[in-house]
Amino acid sequence: MKMIDDIKAFKDNRGVFSSNNKSAYGDVFVDSSIGDASILNPILSTDSASGDIHGLIFNGLVKYDKKLKLIGDLAETWKVSKDNLTITFYLKKNIRWQDGLPFTAADVEFTYQKLTDPKTKSPYKSGFELVKKFEVIDEFTIQITYGVPFAPALENWGMGILPKHILEKVDINTAAFNSKPTGTGPFKFEDWSRGERIRLKANETYYDGRPFLDKVLCRIIPDQATQLLELKSGGIDSMGLTSDMYVTLTKDPAFTSKYNTYKYIGFNYTYLGFNLKNPLFADKNIRKAIAYGINKKEIIDGVLLGYGVEATGPFLPRSWAYNKDVKKMEYNPEKAKLLLKDAGWEDTDKDGILEKNGKKFEFMLMTNQGNKGRELVTQMIQQNLKKLGVKVNIRIIAWSSFINEFVDKKKYDAIVMGWQLSPDPDIYDIFHSSKTGEKEYNFVSYKNPEVDKLLIEGRTTYEIEKRKKAYNKIHEIIADDLPYVFIYVPESIVAVDKRFQNIAVEPAGIKYNFEKWFVPKEAQKYRTEMQK
Incomplete structure (x- = not known):
């Protein structure tokens, strides 16, 4: 298996772990995708391969919880006016971009301006173009007024927010940022070898606590049969299974001893x-x-x-x-x-x-x-x-x-x-x-x-x-x-190595709490430079 230099296999202790295992920092989640990402800017990307990556790097003002209820993300709370035309967002304080600079209302305003700029090649403009007035009340309060009621308004503000200080003086459509992004999310971009893999590392200053996993490595494997070979050999930790794979593999003790399978109806x-x-x-x-x-x-x-x-x-x-x-x-x-x-x-x-x-x-x-x-x-x-x-x-x-x-x-x-x-x-x-x-x-x-x-x-x-x-x-x-x-x-069917804990099927699927997944210390497989 080809691994990146600073990730070293040191254990392959994959037993069945109980829910009593204590959470621990460390290890690497090696994922796979049949297609490479195209662009890692959330307001420009149109494909799921890109979205799966930048979804770990950026946050919106809101997000869906495991029961598909909208909750605050970068926003602490919000108020909606009686006529449903105005939303006032109160932003969380002390959130920092992954380069150390503070996140403020100016970044939300900048993202809105770029989304509605005719020169921006974004497929997501339509909802934001209904905004009649965008006001920055103070450093951590914004007020957004729509010209007409807009039912998906709150959900729309789940859009990843961009850093003004990095992008305000460049063409957002062609910026180097689009392949080397900086966000506020649980994982930081590390590097991208196109057609081969994308690597992320834990954001140690993430506002909701550092993810337990040190790194995420997404390998580009454009064939599900090859993915399965890699899964069985331990080259990857997870993949989406076809129905015939699921039927066959769940009858194989060698497979079921190493992997959990999760099945759910998605959207x-x-x-x-x-x-x-x-x-x-x-x-x-x-x-x-x-x-x-x-x-x-x-x-x-x-x-x-x-x-x-x-x-x-x-x-x-x-x-x-x-x-x-x-x-x-x-x-x-x-x-x-x-x-x-x-x-x-x-x-x-x-x-x-x-x-x-x-x-x-x-x-x-x-x-x-x-x-x-x-x-x-x-x-x-x-x-x-x-x-x-x-x-x-x-x-x-x-x-x-x-x-x-x-x-x-x-x-x-x-x-x-x-x-x-x-x-x-x-x-x-x-x-x-x-x-x-x-x-x-x-x-x-x-x-x-x-x-x-x-x-x-x-x-x-x-x-x-x-x-x-x-x-x-x-x-x-x-x-x-x-x-x-x-x-x-x-039905979505996903196999995940059993060493990964705190995974449960909910209406939102299984990755709604990915930053909280962990591997017990005794079962960790990869050592990284983040481990002291």
Whole structure:
């Protein structure tokens, strides 16, 4: 195993530890990711690989606790005006940036200014642009007034706050800071070898107490089979398991003696997304034919082995915005064939592929490298649609290139991807027609004026029943418009080396308290220069 110079293996004492083990400082958590991060600035990053790293480096004013309740992070407390238009945040004092300078209200104001600056390439602008007035009352008090009620306002201020003293005189889009960040969070950036690994170290002056772990090492391993080999050999401490891995490994005593597995339903779903700028998919009936031709149950059984449920739209079954009256899209290849025929697609030359005006019905389906589940989904979609006379070519691309060169630039026909959603059901950034620019989230170029109107309604009222009504209608319309074929909501399954303690599944998953994870002294595996 290749390790970094200042981390030395000194023990491999992995027994089953009781909850009575005392917390201790030390050791290294060696994680893995199928894709490298793109950018480590929280207001610019758009991908989960980046978010997983900068989420440990930065703090917002608020955060979700383990029960998905918003609590203070950099903010000690806050008050909301009776008309729900003004939030006054009272910031925690004596918090310092990781370079030693104090955190103040000026940093929050600077972050807000950068988020709303037209020159900043951020996909998160929309919520902050609703702010009518931003006032710094004093060094640790800010008052934010919205022009209209904005239901996700508090959640929005979970955005990582940036250091004014480092970034105020540079172009934030190209700053060296974006690959060598300084935050206020539990872990400090140490170094980044692109395509290989990212290394963080404990922030010894973190306001909520130094993390127990000395370091976090995230290794870039773009293939889940290779990740599993590394997990079994001790080269990494954790990975997300596919369903077939989970079924096999939990029957293996050699594995279960070394690793705990944690299973929970997250806020994520997998989908087939169409590039609606492509004339092939401009007709809703063509998209509907493809949806009828995809056997979702077969996919869920084959890919997830039943560890998941069918997705019916942009909201998940655990969300209060979910519309239970939206029916599942039936698998009906005969209906699919009729819709295709009605649209003029027929196999006139009897070669098994439909054509229209001399053009074959053929398209490229892309997904990212290293995600076995998504690769299997593309293959099963390919097989399903072949029965309709639709030729699907598959292209698997490394994560960073997939996002930056193809998805962001809309250089694709169709993609298999997934969304990790927030507990608040505001999906304005994903489906509003104004959010189709490069590095924005509506990369399928979906446009529906009624959905636009309802998205605004849903975020500009605090009345839960009005919001629910708006989102239920959005669910219904988008399920019918089919900018995506919504495929499944998987169960998240994660394996973690048993030496790591204080891990429990909660509604927020397992990493809500990562800085409190520890390894008992007798079980620590790696020694670092932080240990005296």
